[in-house]
Amino acid sequence: MKLGLLHPGEMGVTIGAALGESGHEVHWLRAGRSADTAARAQASGFRSHDSLSSLLGQVQAVISVCPPHAALEVAGAVAERKFPGIYLDANAVAPATARRLAAIAGPGYVDGGIVGPPARSKGTTRLYLSGAGAGEVAAWFSRGFVEAVPLGEGLAEASALKMCYAAYTKGSAALMLAIRALADREGVAAGLLAEWSRSQPGLPERSERVAANTAPKAWRFEGEMREIAATFENANLPGGFHAAAGEIYARMAGLKDARRPDLHKVLDALMR
Amino acid sequence: MKLGLLHPGEMGVTIGAALGESGHEVHWLRAGRSADTAARAQASGFRSHDSLSSLLGQVQAVISVCPPHAALEVAGAVAERKFPGIYLDANAVAPATARRLAAIAGPGYVDGGIVGPPARSKGTTRLYLSGAGAGEVAAWFSRGFVEAVPLGEGLAEASALKMCYAAYTKGSAALMLAIRALADREGVAAGLLAEWSRSQPGLPERSERVAANTAPKAWRFEGEMREIAATFENANLPGGFHAAAGEIYARMAGLKDARRPDLHKVLDALMR
Numbered sequence: 001m002k003l004g005l006l007h008p009g010e011m012g013v014t015i016g017a018a019l020g021e022s023g024h025e026v027h028w029l030r031a032g033r034s035a036d037t038a039a040r041a042q043a044s045g046f047r048s049h050d051s052l053s054s055l056l057g058q059v060q061a062v063i064s065v066c067p068p069h070a071a072l073e074v075a076g077a078v079a080e081r082k083f084p085g086i087y088l089d090a091n092a093v094a095p096a097t098a099r100r101l102a103a104i105a106g107p108g109y110v111d112g113g114i115v116g117p118p119a120r121s122k123g124t125t126r127l128y129l130s131g132a133g134a135g136e137v138a139a140w141f142s143r144g145f146v147e148a149v150p151l152g153e154g155l156a157e158a159s160a161l162k163m164c165y166a167a168y169t170k171g172s173a174a175l176m177l178a179i180r181a182l183a184d185r186e187g188v189a190a191g192l193l194a195e196w197s198r199s200q201p202g203l204p205e206r207s208e209r210v211a212a213n214t215a216p217k218a219w220r221f222e223g224e225m226r227e228i229a230a231t232f233e234n235a236n237l238p239g240g241f242h243a244a245a246g247e248i249y250a251r252m253a254g255l256k257d258a259r260r261p262d263l264h265k266v267l268d269a270l271m272r
Numbered sequence: 273m274k275l276g277l278l279h280p281g282e283m284g285v286t287i288g289a290a291l292g293e294s295g296h297e298v299h300w301l302r303a304g305r306s307a308d309t310a311a312r313a314q315a316s317g318f319r320s321h322d323s324l325s326s327l328l329g330q331v332q333a334v335i336s337v338c339p340p341h342a343a344l345e346v347a348g349a350v351a352e353r354k355f356p357g358i359y360l361d362a363n364a365v366a367p368a369t370a371r372r373l374a375a376i377a378g379p380g381y382v383d384g385g386i387v388g389p390p391a392r393s394k395g396t397t398r399l400y401l402s403g404a405g406a407g408e409v410a411a412w413f414s415r416g417f418v419e420a421v422p423l424g425e426g427l428a429e430a431s432a433l434k435m436c437y438a439a440y441t442k443g444s445a446a447l448m449l450a451i452r453a454l455a456d457r458e459g460v461a462a463g464l465l466a467e468w469s470r471s472q473p474g475l476p477e478r479s480e481r482v483a484a485n486t487a488p489k490a491w492r493f494e495g496e497m498r499e500i501a502a503t504f505e506n507a508n509l510p511g512g513f514h515a516a517a518g519e520i521y522a523r524m525a526g527l528k529d530a531r532r533p534d535l536h537k538v539l540d541a542l543m544r
Contacts, residue, residue, distance in 0.1 A: 095458060115467055126467065151463055160458035165467055167451045168475070172444050178509050179439050185507045186367060186432035191423055195387055195398065195437055203440070235457045237450050237542065240516030247510040270509065 001025070001140065004059035005046065006074050007033055012065035013040040014119040015090065015127070018144030019063075020045060029055050053081055061086035061137075065114070068092045069223035075104045086133050088112050092166060094227040095156035096234055102131075102155050110137050111155060113162025119145035130157035163231040167242065170221055171228070173214055174245035176207040177252075180263065181270040211266040216259070218252035225249060273297070273412065276331040277318065278346050279305055284337035285312040286391040287362065287399070290416025291335075292317060299327050325353055333358035333409075337386075340364045341495035347376045358405050360384050364438060366499040367428035368506055374403075374427050382409050383427060385434025391417035402429035435503040439514065442493055443500070445486055446517035448479040449524075452535065453542040483538040488531070490524035497521060 002025045005016045016026040026046040030038060041048065049055035056062070062083060064074045071091040078087060087105035089098065090112035102109040110133040116125035122145055129137050130151045138148035151157045183189040196203040214221070225246030229239035251270050255261050274297045277288045288298040298318040302310060313320065321327035328334070334355060336346045343363040350359060359377035361370065362384035374381040382405040388397035394417055401409050402423045410420035423429045455461040468475040486493070497518030501511035523542050527533050 116471065128463065149463075151460070154459065157458070157460055157463070160455075161460040161463045161467070164451050164455045164458070164460060164464045167454070168447065168472070171447055175440065175443050175447070175513050178504065178513065179436050182439070182504060182507050182509055183432075183436045185509075186429070186436070186503075187426065188423070188429055188433040188436060191400065191421075191429070191433045192436045195433070199388065200440070231458075232450065232454060235454050237454055237457075238516035238519040240512035240519070241447050241450065244510035244512030244516075247512070 001061065002027060002059045003140070004028070004055045004062040006062060006064050006078075007066055008037055008041040008044065008046060009065065010040075011114060011118045012063075013037075013044055014125070015063065015065055015114070015146055016041075016046055017044050018119060018141055018146035021144035022140060022142045024140060027055050027059050052077055056081050056083050059085065061088065061108075063088045063090060063112075065090050067220040067223055068097070068227050071097065071101060072104070075101045079104045079106065084108065086110055086137065088129075088133075088137055090114050090127060092162050092224045092227060093159050094163060094231040094234065095160045096230060097227060098156035098159040108133065109155075110134055111158040112137070113158040113160075113165075115162060115165050121145060123147070128158040128161050130154045130159075134158075160231070163228050166224060167228050167232075170214075170225065170249075171241050171245050173210045174225075174248040175241075176203070176210055177214075177266060177270060178244070178248050180207050180211075181267045184267055185271060208263050211263040212260040214249075215252050215255040215261045215266050215269075216257070218249040219256045221249040222246045222253065273333065274299060274331045275412070276300070276327045276334040278334060278336050278350075279338055280309055280313040280316065280318060281337065282312075283386060283390045284335075285309075285316055286397070287335065287337055287386075287418055288313075288318055289316050290391060290413055290418035293416035294412060294414045296412060299331050301327050324349055328353050328355045331357065333360065333380075335360045335362060335384075337362050339492040339495055340369070340499050343369065343373060344376070347373045351376045351378065356380065358382055358409065360401075360405075360409055362386050362399060364434050364496045364499060365431050366435060366503040366506065367432045368502060369499060370428035370431040380405065381427075382406055383430040384409070385430040385432075385437075387434060387437050393417060395419075400430040400433050402426045402431075406430075432503070435500050438496060439500050439504075442486075442496065442521075443513050443517050445482045446497075446520040447513075448475070448482055449486075449538060449542060450516070450520050452479050452483075453539050456539055457543060480535050483535040484532040486521075487524050487527040487533045487538050487541075488529070490521040491528045493521040494518045494525065 086108045113128045119125035134150040138150045141148040183192040225242040229242035233239040358380045385400045391397035406422040410422045413420040455464040497514045501514040505511040
């Protein structure tokens with residue numbers, strides 16, 4: 001098949017690579033993308049287009065992999081051009097957002113949610129799928145490092161699962177960082193680390209690892225935290241955990257280009 | 273020494289027992305306490321009083337161990353009677369609350385914070401202490417299961433450490449339970465547990481253990497979560513994690529007398 005990938009970011013490029021491995025032809029849209037994205041797409045052998053209309057004229061299906069705050073815009077641009085094929089949204093969005101996306105994209109909509117890091121080795125990364133076309137989309141991934149998991153016919157189950165999953169990983173990571181900042185501010189960091197070492201073994205190290213690993217990605221977590229908070233609120237559960245996590249990641253957004261910044265750089269950003 | 277313990281609840285009675293072991297005489301106030309508390313105090317050999325004035329007339333120091341929402345009231349009642357001795361507040365309160373308590377209790381104030389379960393065996397439970405009298409109070413605990421740890425001269429360091437510690441344990445526990453409720457509501461519980469089992473090993477079991485262990489105590493966690501949220505806000509960090517955790521525990525308050533309720537009973541309470 002010929003598939004359009006919007007866009008080959010760090011995660012998206014590995015989704016495209018798995019599709020290429022599986023024998024499909026992957027197309028991408030150069031317009032508006034960074035030099036990094038272009039380099040990734042070229043290295044992966046994807047075919048480039050200068051306009052969305054040109055891309056849509058060539059492909060049978062579109063896959064949206066972008067930060068959650070851009071998901072509606074991408075879907076809208078595709079729908080505007082009356083694209084008739086499958087539209088897979090694989091982004092970290094609330095079920096309510098997934099239903100809005102489905103309304104925009106029409107009957108070809110398939111809901112997706114990616115769990116795990118960019119798929120560079122086997123067994124790390126799942127693409128959950130739901131909706132009428134979930135089985136068909138899953139069959140695209142016959143080879144490569146992405147494991148496609150169809151969940152059912154629901155319009156938003158894959159998004160719901162992604163929200164629940166990221167709620168713990170990214171929520172508890174933000175909580176750890178907020179606590180490290182609080183302990184510093186209150187002058188009790190040494191005491192807290194000593195107590196954690198005794199009764200919460202591994203937590204001091206985890207909190208430092210989390211700082212280094214999340215800081216460069218934090219800029220795109222704020223929107224995801226907003227989607228998770230909305231998911232909780234829509235289910236009559238408190239959204240405050242992830243509203244707070246979103247605030248933590250927003251304060252870290254300036255560390256986008258930092259390479260594994262140490263904890264103190266992260267805490268400085270949080271306490272600015 | 274003769275020490276007044278307000279009050280010998282589940283935690284307090286083990287603090288009193290450690291003081292008894294260390295050779296001190298422990299006094300308690302029967303008025304207004306439950307039959308359970310009376311039974312615990314009698315079994316531990318504490319001396320009972322029918323009025324606070326009678327107790328204060330006998331003891332050289334007072335130790336407050338109560339739910340955080342009652343800490344100011346207990347301190348006020350003791351201060352009203354012009355008690356001249358050491359006043360140790362060992363409750364889970366915000367540093368700002370500790371400073372209010374210090375203003376009420378006067379120069380004898382010592383700040384405390386307990387980390388760990390009721391002290392029924394060695395090595396599980398620390399009593400952190402700060403303030404001018406921290407060393408003196410630490411010396412009271414020469415024997416028994418409570419390890420007293422003086423932190424320094426600060427008026428609220430022990431409370432700050434307690435807030436930071438409980439922020440993670442009780443905050444992440446509430447987050448886990450909220451996510452289990454969300455997954456149930458969205459119909460993706462099986463999928464989430466399967467993914468957790470693969471990439472977050474131990475988390476399915478931890479979330480069930482947390483439900484059983486926290487449900488009977490949740491009724492007194494709401495106030496503690498409010499203190500933690502205030503601690504974050506006062507430090508210019510987001511209080512939303514623990515405002516949300518407080519809401520989760522408030523919904524579980526009705527499980528006070530449930531003996532290790534299973535997860536589904538807890539989720540029912542959260543989704544009511």
